Amino acid sequence: MAAANSDRTAFWRGARDAGPFVLVAGPFGALFGVVASEAGLNLAQVMGFSVVVIAGAAQLTALQLMTDQAPALVVLLSAIAVNLRMAMYSASLAPHLGKARLWERALVAYMNVDQTYAVSVLKYEDEPQMSLSQRLAYFFGTCVPIIPVWIIATYVGALLGQSIPTDWDIRFAVPIAFLAMVAPALRTAAHVAAAAASVILAILFAGLPYNLGLLPAGIGAMIVGAEVERRMGARFTPPAGGGK
Amino acid sequence: MIGWSGAEIWLIIVSLGVATYAIRFSFLGLIGNRELPDWLLRHLRYTPVAILPALVTPGVLWPEGSDGSLSLPHIVSALVAVAVGYWRKNAVLAAVAGVLAFVALRTLL
Numbered sequence: 001m002a003a004a005n006s007d008r009t010a011f012w013r014g015a016r017d018a019g020p021f022v023l024v025a026g027p028f029g030a031l032f033g034v035v036a037s038e039a040g041l042n043l044a045q046v047m048g049f050s051v052v053v054i055a056g057a058a059q060l061t062a063l064q065l066m067t068d069q070a071p072a073l074v075v076l077l078s079a080i081a082v083n084l085r086m087a088m089y090s091a092s093l094a095p096h097l098g099k100a101r102l103w104e105r106a107l108v109a110y111m112n113v114d115q116t117y118a119v120s121v122l123k124y125e126d127e128p129q130m131s132l133s134q135r136l137a138y139f140f141g142t143c144v145p146i147i148p149v150w151i152i153a154t155y156v157g158a159l160l161g162q163s164i165p166t167d168w169d170i171r172f173a174v175p176i177a178f179l180a181m182v183a184p185a186l187r188t189a190a191h192v193a194a195a196a197a198s199v200i201l202a203i204l205f206a207g208l209p210y211n212l213g214l215l216p217a218g219i220g221a222m223i224v225g226a227e228v229e230r231r232m233g234a235r236f237t238p239p240a241g242g243g244k
Numbered sequence: 245m246i247g248w249s250g251a252e253i254w255l256i257i258v259s260l261g262v263a264t265y266a267i268r269f270s271f272l273g274l275i276g277n278r279e280l281p282d283w284l285l286r287h288l289r290y291t292p293v294a295i296l297p298a299l300v301t302p303g304v305l306w307p308e309g310s311d312g313s314l315s316l317p318h319i320v321s322a323l324v325a326v327a328v329g330y331w332r333k334n335a336v337l338a339a340v341a342g343v344l345a346f347v348a349l350r351t352l353l
Contacts, residue, residue: 023336024336027336028335031339039245040245040246041245041253042250045253045254045257048257049257049260052257052258052260052261053257053260053264054264055264057296058260058264061295061296061299062256062260064299064300064303066245066247066248066253066256069246069247072256076256076259076260076263078299079260080263080264080267081291082291082292082295082296083263083264083267083291084267085288087267087270087280088280088285088289089268090267090268090270090271090272090273091270091272091285093271093272094271094272097272098272102273105269105273106269108272109268109272109273110265112268112272172303172307172318172321172343172346173339173343175299175303175304175322176322176325176339176342176343176346177339178297178299178300179296179300179326179329179342180325180326180328180335180337180339180342181292181296181329181335182292182293182296182297182326182329183325183326183327183329183330183335183338184329184330184335184338185292185293186293186330190290191290191293194290194293194294195293195294195297198293198294198295198296198298198301199297199298199301201298202297202298202299202301202302203301203305206301206302206306213298214295214298214299217298218291218294218295218298219294220294221293221294221295221297221298222287222290222291222294222295223287224294225287225289226283226286226287226289229286229289229290230286
């Protein structure tokens with residue numbers, strides 16, 4: 001009984017700690033809904049993206065490249081590349097949640113997004129004495145203000161997008177949203193170097209057809225970031241919730 | 245959506261969903277406590293800041309319909325979004341500032 005109680009406490013503490021990120025999940029879900037329906041996706045497809053993928057940056061990447069008429073393989077590889085950081089989240093949650101049951105880990109994986117990860121992992125490091133069931137309860141708590149809000153906001157945005165006249169031309173909101181997500185993530189010199197390399201390499205590779213320049217530019221910029229970090233000995237700090 | 249059939253769009257959605265889930269499940273689900281090598285972590289850390297700027301740069305510098313010439317509203321509003329985001333560490337504020345700057349410059353110029 002006491003254990004169940006403390007799990008419930010952990011759950012609601014997680015929900016409260018992740019609360020401010022409603023302000024990220026809500027607007028970005030709505031933004032995706034609006035621009036995806038403006039781009040010509042139907043309601044089911046827009047919702048399919050937000051429910052099946054739950055990764056705003058990758059969804060917008062796919063949308064942007066589909067609008068640019070890039071080949072399907074480039075769309076997929078680029079959007080997957082944007083999500084590779086989540087392998088790092090998965091690896092860093094493993095020591096804390098690795099002993100949970102398979103279905104629990106499977107559910108955690110589904111909802112392992114920037115914000116739930118960042119809030120939870122900071123908590124686990126802060127309070128190493130938490131029990132496994134408290135940690136799980138806390139993680140699922142952080143999902144409450146983020147995952148349902150993300151999905152509902154997408155729906156509202158999609159309905160809104162269908163009622164916005166197409167000649168408003170709000171497509172430039174997508175690149176703006178990306179830059180808005182990246183800028184707060186420029187926490188160290190290595191992040192700044194990676195972003196600068198990304199822009200420069202994108203210009204150099206701009207002549208390649210089918211947006212093929214994106215992958216070499218992205219990989220080159222990752223190498224630049226990693227190399228600057230190695231030379232400076234900078235330490236990683238989990239994202240405070242800039243991008244989704 | 246122009247150029248894409250319904251089946252193609254769903255194929256993209258499902259493939260991206262499966263691949264993303266596999267990435268999220270990977271270490272937590274299969275490998276447990278084994279740690280990633282440092283060099284790999286060091287590269288994965290930079291995926292968003294390395295890829296997203298490259299994704300938007302061509303659209304900012306040579307926007308659709310500008311016939312390959314630079315467009316002041318696009319460039320300035322992009323810089324506004326980056327500056328506000330960097331300064332206030334708030335993505336939503338930065339997006340709102342960037343979009344407002346774009347709309348204002350479009351109207352004025």
